[in-house]
Amino acid sequence: MTSDTFSSAMRALMVPRSVAIVGATERPDASSSFVMRNLMAHGFDGKILPVNPKGGSVFGYTAATSLSDLAEPADVAVIGISAERVLPALEEAARNGIKAAVVLASGFGELDDAGRRRQDELVDLARRNGMAICGPNCLGLFNLNSGAALYSSRLSTGMLKGGLALVSHSGATAIALGNTGRIGISHIVSSGNSAATDIPDYLDYLATDDATKAIGVVLEAIRDPQAFADAMQTVHAAGKPVIVLRAGRSESGARATAAHTGSLAGAGEAYTSFFRRNGVLEAGDMDEFLETAVLCSGTRRPRRGKGLAVLGVSGGGVAHVSDIAEETGITLPPFHCGTVAALRTLLPPFATPQNPLDTTGIVFADASIYGQVLDVIATDPEIGLIVAAQDAPTGLDQDGAAEYLGIAGAAADFAKQSETPVVFMSNLSSGHHPAVKAAAARGVTVMNGTRATLRAIKAVMNVEVASLDEGKPWAAPDPTWLQRIGSGVPLTEREAKAFLAANGLPTTQEYLATTADEAAAAAEKTGFPVVMKIESPDIAHKTEAGGVRLGIASESEAREAFETIIANARAYDPKADLRGVVVQEMVTGGVEALVGLVRHEPFGLGLVVGVGGVLVELIKDAAFELLPIDKPLALDMIDRTKLSQLLAGYRGAAAADADGLADLMVALSDAALRYDDVLEAIDLNPVAVLPKGRGVRLLDALVIGKKPA
Known part of the structure; x- marks a missing residue:
């Protein structure tokens, strides 16, 4: 299958002009019924082609008895029938030139061995025929610009249209994020098992979609890191940020090995490293995901390599923001001396011109001062983003909210003409009073919740695609070590050090002793003091077994230590293979x-x-x-x-x-x-x-x- 063939299949899936619904029915609880009602409700102006073996009429549309009976191939077939009937339907779709499908049914890889075999067959079918398949075990997808609502659950007709595409393994999470009313959506994709068409395929497509300005991904796992990384290169080239929320982060990802290392770095750290290396913005929860999406969808994004300025009308309020910034790992740089001097001319004598800045209540009396303060901060060479932290809670009455309208308007006016972006932030996750929000939203990005907002800002300001120094070419592995390590027989510490030394790592001088006399001689040769350790492939943590002695300072001590270490090791694990005691140079300090x-x-x-x-x-x-x-x-x-x-x-x-x-x-x-x-x-x-x-x-x-x- 060529890339052009699959790109064409993806376009048919994402922007279909004709949709065949297999298993079409008017039964209210049927998945196919939801799809047809959504297509009608959301203004899909392409062809709606119900398919039902009984023929007849479905929601006023004449039903074909099979996909083969369609007058011409549909762009996409929505398969709304049981799992065991899906593969024959897909085969029929492929025979009739249909290049894309949405498989709604469960009963595939998420179920049992039979389901996994069924899913493998689905993947093979898709590859053989160059098909793009959303699902199985999914809710479907929705293109808000074309009205192609191939979704088997109710879709709100009030969903905001905009520039964020949502791709999610979880359909319910995608709907929740798409219906916050805070951000406009271009696409929603519930990819389910993502068996044949996975997240990287959607990223590749959305990178070229003019309506999409940012991409949000809710994923459970990455199956093909290289494909994901390649897709991210395409997305970065298109200048579109990608925000990811990963489900299941609390599961233990470390393998059960004897290494301490596994307890320090689980699967979550591996994903975070992968995301960081590929310029993905990782969100810790749905609030953070949403604020990051809001920030990325704003008219101006933060300038990388610059700092954050915070201003408000309350000393306690800006101190709160400063506290959370410090916890989040954000440093608020001090203002340049010119900025400080200019602020002194605007603010009362009792104000302190610093970052974070308390403008004092003077701005309530004269909102123009607030705008002038923003102008001054915007010229500071250290500042790349301004957070206007202003609480105007939703419970205020009309007169109370009116006190904040001047400040909100000044921030909006500033944002329209300044190169330095500003966000108008409520410290409360519930957000601003509607009137205040409306006044600010005329020109400024409005964000909610201190911690979620600051974490979003930190992610966006720090994102970059790693460029590693490849250095010299790696030498070929030594066949002897390949065989030894791959044999399944554990290496002793001494053997492990020999392997590492052969690969350029600095190790200690050491000798293996199998008797007390050999230990004394080895200690003399090494130079006192020495360390002595049990040599056994079966004892990973020697200290716990009483198998380590430090600071051995004489031959007699070495003999005694040998006998003690062997006895301790036998008591710790009577079945262990004890090969002797290693006498090792003692490194002190550091x-x-x-x-x-x-x-x-x-x-x-x-x-x-x-x-x-x-x-x-x-x-x-x-x-x-x-x-x-x-x-x-x-x-x-x-x-x-x-x-x-x-x-x-x-x-x-x-x-x-x-x-x-x-x-x-x-x-x-x-x-x-x-x-x-x-x-x-x-x-x-x-x-x-x-x-x-x-x-x-x-x-x-x-x-x-x-x-x-």
Whole structure:
């Protein structure tokens, strides 16, 4: 199937001029009945072609007895019959030149083995015939501009028409977001199981749709990350933002492995990394999704690389906004000295010209001052967006609301002529009094709820598509290590370190001892003090097993430590394969970090960095990114964690080698990509980050291979 063929099928699905409804009936509760009533109610001016084996008339339209009886092929067939009859209907549609379909029925991949087989057959049929298929197990789709309301649930005739397209695995969520009355909609797509035509296909189409200015996606999962990323490139080229709300984020995504890393980075972190890397705006809830959509659909978007200014008429009000901004991770930059001087000429002597700004009540008496203040702030070189935080609650009476109309009007007038965008924000999620909202909405973007608004602003102002330094080509994997890791037999710590050292990671000097005398000799050779650890593929967390001794300072201590470690390990796991004790150089000083890899399908491996040591799971302070990782991204990840403060020299300590840690992260990323076929997880904890200029050392390592098929 060529791209042109599928593009034509997508146009037939999204902008049909003729619609065949298979299983058409006037029965009120039937899905096909909803579709026909919606087509009529929403002014679809194309051909409505009911299909019913009994023929007759359906809502005044003459019914064909089959798709083969249609005088000419329809653009799209809406299949409103039971699951077991869907595939024959689709086969008939394909034979008759119909290139698109909406399959409403449940009973496919979401149900059982038989349903999954049925869905596989549907996908195969679609690919063989170049068909675009919405569903199955969906409510359908609605093009508000053409009136093509192929939706099997009631659609409000009062839905606002506009520039936001909604694509959702959940039909009910799409309807909820589409009927807020706060934003205009171009399309609603309930994609259901998205078996043959998935979210990336809709993104590709909507990137070219003139009526769509922004795209909102409600998804449960991404099946093909590369297809999604490719579609995002097309959307970015069209200059359209994409906002995503992901359902099911609370489910545990970490695989059950022995690595600490899995507990620090679940599926949610993998999705967030993927979205961040591809310039997707991720919303935490429906309120945040809606405010982000409102902001993206405004006449002007925030200027990237600039800061946020907040003004209001109450010191307490702007302080509240400032508090939430800090919690959200937004810094309010101080005004330029010229801005401060200009504000002093406008405001009373008791006002403090700072960001956030309390204009005082003078603007109620003279709303023009509010507009002048906005003009001054707009010229500040550090400001890319102004938030006019003004509460005018819905419960005000007419006279109370009238006090705010001048301010709202001044903001609207300013927005019409300024290059610096402004949003008129209510701290209350219930929004402004209708009269105040109407006055502001003449020219300004109106947003509700402090936290949702500020999170939306942060996302839009910070969004970018990652451009990673590809660096040197990756070396081919070593066949011996491929076989060893892929064998299913766990690597010991010593073997794990040997693998990592072979891939350029800095490890400790160490020797394996199988007797107390060998341990004493190895300790003497290494140089006291030393660390001694149990060598066993069956004991992942050696400290818990009593299998680690630190600071061994003599040969006699080494002999005693050997016997104790072996005894402890046997008591901890009598069936464990004990291969001896590793004598390892003791690295002192520096900061303990954790670096690791964890796999999250469908994205693959990602890297975690954070505070290391025995309290890693208690502290749970880490950053995660999908591979590959380059050095700028590695440094950015470190900066997102409390580890950065420790590395900088916390409470007078010497600064540690953050550059060396970043280099280790890049080396681990490169190694992981070389051995991706056999690696499941890697846990490096702790990594000793030595004083600046002295690099890092791996003190403990766990390498987990994929289970053989």
